[in-house]
Amino acid sequence: MRPSLASARLALGALLGGWLVAAAPAQAHNAKVHRDMTDRAYEIMLALSAGAIDTSEDPALAQLAQDATTAIQKLRNLPARLPSPQQSVCVDPATVKMLGTNTPNWGAPSPFEDMTLGAVPFPISTAYITGVDCGIDPSWSPGAFFTTVNPPGPGSADHTGVVLGFWAHQPDDEVDDWHIYFRPTNMVGFSLMKEYMEDALALPAGAIWVTLRCALECAGSVLTLGIVGDCKDCIDEAIQDSKNAVHEGLTTVDGLFPGFGDHTNVDAYTGMGHHLNVVSSSGEFDDRSGLLVESAGPNGVPDPLEILTMLAADTLGMTVHHDPSLGPKRYEILGAQDFHPNSVDRDEDDWQFLSFPHTPFTPLDNLAHFGWQAFRANPQVGVRELGWPLHAIGDAIVPMHVAGTFGWGHRPYEDAFERRLSILLSTGDVEAAKREALAIAKRALVWRKLILDWRAQHPGQATDIPVRDLITQLATQTLARVQGPSMLVWPFNPLMSPSYVVPGPTREGTITFYETIPGSAATNKTLLEEGIAAEIAFLVSAGEVLP
Ligand SMILES: [Zn+2]
Numbered sequence: 001m002r003p004s005l006a007s008a009r010l011a012l013g014a015l016l017g018g019w020l021v022a023a024a025p026a027q028a029h030n031a032k033v034h035r036d037m038t039d040r041a042y043e044i045m046l047a048l049s050a051g052a053i054d055t056s057e058d059p060a061l062a063q064l065a066q067d068a069t070t071a072i073q074k075l076r077n078l079p080a081r082l083p084s085p086q087q088s089v090c091v092d093p094a095t096v097k098m099l100g101t102n103t104p105n106w107g108a109p110s111p112f113e114d115m116t117l118g119a120v121p122f123p124i125s126t127a128y129i130t131g132v133d134c135g136i137d138p139s140w141s142p143g144a145f146f147t148t149v150n151p152p153g154p155g156s157a158d159h160t161g162v163v164l165g166f167w168a169h170q171p172d173d174e175v176d177d178w179h180i181y182f183r184p185t186n187m188v189g190f191s192l193m194k195e196y197m198e199d200a201l202a203l204p205a206g207a208i209w210v211t212l213r214c215a216l217e218c219a220g221s222v223l224t225l226g227i228v229g230d231c232k233d234c235i236d237e238a239i240q241d242s243k244n245a246v247h248e249g250l251t252t253v254d255g256l257f258p259g260f261g262d263h264t265n266v267d268a269y270t271g272m273g274h275h276l277n278v279v280s281s282s283g284e285f286d287d288r289s290g291l292l293v294e295s296a297g298p299n300g301v302p303d304p305l306e307i308l309t310m311l312a313a314d315t316l317g318m319t320v321h322h323d324p325s326l327g328p329k330r331y332e333i334l335g336a337q338d339f340h341p342n343s344v345d346r347d348e349d350d351w352q353f354l355s356f357p358h359t360p361f362t363p364l365d366n367l368a369h370f371g372w373q374a375f376r377a378n379p380q381v382g383v384r385e386l387g388w389p390l391h392a393i394g395d396a397i398v399p400m401h402v403a404g405t406f407g408w409g410h411r412p413y414e415d416a417f418e419r420r421l422s423i424l425l426s427t428g429d430v431e432a433a434k435r436e437a438l439a440i441a442k443r444a445l446v447w448r449k450l451i452l453d454w455r456a457q458h459p460g461q462a463t464d465i466p467v468r469d470l471i472t473q474l475a476t477q478t479l480a481r482v483q484g485p486s487m488l489v490w491p492f493n494p495l496m497s498p499s500y501v502v503p504g505p506t507r508e509g510t511i512t513f514y515e516t517i518p519g520s521a522a523t524n525k526t527l528l529e530e531g532i533a534a535e536i537a538f539l540v541s542a543g544e545v546l547p
């Protein structure tokens, strides 16, 4: 009976595995949101600098306007690091109409990547690198009120915010951050067994493990000679390992078994390092954990989509493939001088010991720090990496990112947020946009103070930014704003993600739910304004590492 049960589970797993990749429970906050948040932060800096926002009521605000002016000058002079566009000829009619030509003149230096942010003549699209067109977004506008400060138009407008926003979306396109493959030693539930063995040293589990581990060595000898030679050595050694079945022993044994079927997917896997779980107060390898699917969600309980994903991944042995994955190398933070706890280092065996739902991923604040560190080390070639902390700010205002879950309504919430974005940003309303710009600038003062206070406490780092502290605080605020008795209806709803994977009206219904549920707009707007405010403080402060 057992083999048929196992094969039935394997078949089910294969089905679910295929579905998992196809349905793509992605964790990417939509590209447009990341871009437009950053662009709005920059437009507000321009407005402050131009005196278009009244700062007379608060000296700190006037100081922020002055500091923004300095930062703008420095940022504009940085190389944009954009590769040349995919096509020199535009085919999209709206783009051609906006440009008045189908062959835009970028006026770029050689190499193209040295073109400065301030000299980028066109608003680039979010698909500038991944698309097949000339990479210009004809629909971009800085929005009502900001058009008076930064009038749109090819060659005349300041597109620094658009390009920074483009790089702010880039971490969602980092396909090599996480590779997955199939490990026999994590198949058909072995991950669960191994976790159990580690915790309880259970003998039956240990016995099964020994059998599996020595299957190859013993396959021949058991038939011909009995338990002798390599087979006996293997079992003796395995029992010894089981006796002191500490993690080290198990992972070393585990490393002997190869995996197969390496694959990666921007929608399914890239975002796995984009979470900061502030529901649980501590993590195993970082002060706060990132995504850990087995305890995802606002109460530490995965939703039905995540439970199905776990079943599939545990059946198929879907495991982080350490060697080609950049994530572990980028986002484990060791030896940082930012007075924030560092990561506990994990080697290849540690990362591959359990299937991915039982593997704690690196947290979002580490992702931010990775990019900030790279920018700070060499700003002249670092604008792309400046996108990492900006991206992290964008993700840190999403409730599901701070509850470490790709379920619980994650995708439909983000889709609805993107659809409502221009309303949330008051893109068409001059007076409202102006009012909100002032409100956001005031919020930015709080984040700016956090940075300046930290610098005052650490005089050796007078231009540095405590990026990990900043992301952690923002994430903590996000959770606090949505926690409460009704949070399991909005924003964390267990029915929405499983329904979202069904294309058509069912998916559409989940997005509509998030677009229309009463009372959500005000909280969403607050989250968005807080994120833009944090970006302003970050960009103004980032200018200070530049000469
Ligand atoms: Zn993300």
Ligand SMILES: [Zn+2]
Residues within 6 Å of the ligand: 026, 027, 028, 029, 030, 271, 398, 401, 410, 414
């Ligand atoms: Zn997301």
